[in-house]
Amino acid sequence: xxxxxxxxxxxxxxxxxxxxxxxxxxxxxxxxxxxxxxxxxxxxxxxxxxxxxxxxxxxxxxxxxxxxxxxxxxxxxxxxxxxxxxxxxxxxxxxxxxxxxxxxxxxxxxxxxxxxxxxxxxxxxxxxxxxxxxxxxxxxxxxxxxxxxxxxxxxxxxxxxxxxxxxxxxxxxxxxxxxxxxxxxxxxxxxxxxxxxxxxxxxxxxxxxxxxxxxxxxxxxxxxxxxxxxxxxxxxxxxxxxxxxxxxxxxxxxxxx
Amino acid sequence: xxxxxxxxxxxxxxxxxxxxxxxxxxxxxxxxxxxxxxxxxxxxxxxxxxxxxxxxxxxxxxxxxxxxxxxxxxxxxxxxxxxxxxxxxxxxxxxxxxxxxxxxxxxxxxxxxxxxxxxxxxxxxxxxxxxxxxxxxxxxxxxxxxxxxxxxxxxxxxxxxxxxxxxxxxxxxxxxxxxxxxxxxxxxxxxxxxxxxxxxxxxxxxxxxxxxxxxxxxxxxxxxxxxxxxxxxxxxxxxxxxxxxx
Ligand SMILES: Nc1ncnc2c1ncn2[C@@H]1O[C@H](COP(=O)(O)OP(=O)(O)O)[C@@H](O)[C@H]1O
Ligand SMILES: [Mg+2]
Numbered sequence: 001x002x003x004x005x006x007x008x009x010x011x012x013x014x015x016x017x018x019x020x021x022x023x024x025x026x027x028x029x030x031x032x033x034x035x036x037x038x039x040x041x042x043x044x045x046x047x048x049x050x051x052x053x054x055x056x057x058x059x060x061x062x063x064x065x066x067x068x069x070x071x072x073x074x075x076x077x078x079x080x081x082x083x084x085x086x087x088x089x090x091x092x093x094x095x096x097x098x099x100x101x102x103x104x105x106x107x108x109x110x111x112x113x114x115x116x117x118x119x120x121x122x123x124x125x126x127x128x129x130x131x132x133x134x135x136x137x138x139x140x141x142x143x144x145x146x147x148x149x150x151x152x153x154x155x156x157x158x159x160x161x162x163x164x165x166x167x168x169x170x171x172x173x174x175x176x177x178x179x180x181x182x183x184x185x186x187x188x189x190x191x192x193x194x195x196x197x198x199x200x201x202x203x204x205x206x207x208x209x210x211x212x213x214x215x216x217x218x219x220x221x222x223x224x225x226x227x228x229x230x231x232x233x234x235x236x237x238x239x240x241x242x243x244x245x246x247x248x249x250x251x252x253x254x255x256x257x
Numbered sequence: 258x259x260x261x262x263x264x265x266x267x268x269x270x271x272x273x274x275x276x277x278x279x280x281x282x283x284x285x286x287x288x289x290x291x292x293x294x295x296x297x298x299x300x301x302x303x304x305x306x307x308x309x310x311x312x313x314x315x316x317x318x319x320x321x322x323x324x325x326x327x328x329x330x331x332x333x334x335x336x337x338x339x340x341x342x343x344x345x346x347x348x349x350x351x352x353x354x355x356x357x358x359x360x361x362x363x364x365x366x367x368x369x370x371x372x373x374x375x376x377x378x379x380x381x382x383x384x385x386x387x388x389x390x391x392x393x394x395x396x397x398x399x400x401x402x403x404x405x406x407x408x409x410x411x412x413x414x415x416x417x418x419x420x421x422x423x424x425x426x427x428x429x430x431x432x433x434x435x436x437x438x439x440x441x442x443x444x445x446x447x448x449x450x451x452x453x454x455x456x457x458x459x460x461x462x463x464x465x466x467x468x469x470x471x472x473x474x475x476x477x478x479x480x481x482x483x484x485x486x487x488x489x490x491x492x493x494x495x496x497x498x499x500x501x502x503x
Contacts, residue, residue, distance in 0.1 A: 130341065133334075137362055
């Protein structure tokens with residue numbers, strides 16, 4: 001009985017390590033292929049459009065509402081000891097350091113991370129990846145590298161936009177709906193927020209951009225078992241990336257400050 | 258000449274190829290037959306180095322491909338064309354872009370030359386003028402023919418076909434067979450074909466080999482093959498079921 005438990009735990013641990021090893025291997029391969037010609041700028045731009053431009057709407061939408069709800073929550077919380085005036089600062093700080101990067105990453109993950117896994121997974125099971133290899137084209141260079149760089153480049157941008165519209169949403173709720181003095185709102189915000197807060201948010205978003213594209217690519221690339229396999233790869237990619245994003249934000253927060 | 262020597266391959270606990278050895282002569286068509294799920298596609302992928310064997314050697318002329326560095330392996334691969342089972346066309350690209358893709362990657366050509374090369378390849382498979390269509394708009398047979406045009410884009414001297422006629426009607430099957438025979442003769446290519454279709458096998462083959470339980474159990478010219486006394490071979494040829502083939 002005890003040995004069986006050890007056996008099962010051991011096998012799980014091994015599976016986990018081999019998965020982690022595979023992901024790291026893909027990361028290093030991508031880095032190596034990034035600096036090997038030919039450079040596939042067209043693929044990169046296409047992926048930047050897919051990950052960046054097409055996520056814009058959802059990122060703006062979630063940004064506005066995060067800002068609004070943050071403003072509302074902090075108003076009710078701080079009113080208890082007369083600290084409503086801190087609202088501008090609280091909203092901006094939470095958005096820049098935590099909400100902005102995490103919400104953006106989770107939304108882009110749901111939209112683009114899953115799509116990446118599904119697309120590469122379909123290409124795998126319909127032998128399109130084999131066909132690339134057959135034509136003497138490295139699939140990691142052709143498919144994975146542009147997606148990873150698109151994620152790393154676009155996530156900070158999307159995050160910045162998310163934070164900005166979040167602040168606008170917070171301003172709307174605080175100043176227009178709850179009648180906080182606009183001068184005070186802006187003043188507190190500018191006083192409380194420092195450059196390092198913004199840097200922290202952006203550093204996180206770069207890391208999240210890497211995580212969600214890398215895991216999406218890894219899961220898609222290693223799909224097996226037909227249409228069912230593609231479904232499985234997609235779900236796993238989204239779940240694993242989301243968990244990594246949430247664990248990652250904790251780890252990064254404690255490392256950066 | 259392609260030689261596979263003592264190839265073993267397992268996926269997790271499943272043994273697919275066991276001590277398989279096979280010689281494929283140049284300039285001829287060799288057909289591999291065998292049951293579904295028997296490892297024929299896996300065998301074909303070994304020849305191109307898409308799958309590495311657990312043990313054994315694969316020689317393409319005088320090069321053992323598992324010893325090659327990636328760059329040299331890619332150079333060898335450019336000699337190959339492969340028609341995948343479902344075509345494996347890139348579904349994000351039009352027909353024309355699909356056929357142009359390998360040429361654009363590996364050859365320096367002007368836009369006009371490229372266009373001409375693409376329409377030539379499409380004409381070869383009897384599908385002129387469909388460059389603008391997307392793969393999803395094509396029938397299964399057309400998709401396979403476009404895939405064949407793409408596989409031949411770099412003028413390979415070795416062509417691999419994974420079940421080129423499975424799922425096609427008899428007339429289309431005959432047409433594809435004809436295409437294989439013609440192009441093989443015209444370019445003196447080495448062709449390796451996987452097929453289930455006994456009629457079509459005898460139409461195109463110079464040599465036939467049968468894969469069973471991970472090994473080649475019979476091989477030779479169609480005549481030799483027809484005379485085989487091996488029970489499995491006879492069952493397969495006659496399409497009959499017997500106790501020991503289960
Ligand atoms: N990449 C892979 N991973 C695990 N199993 C595989 C893989 N490729 C093929 N197999 C297994 O190997 C066996 C032979 O498959 P295949 O060569 O496709 O058969 P067929 O003779 O029909 O072409 C099948 O049982 C298949 O499930
Ligand atoms: Mg097969």
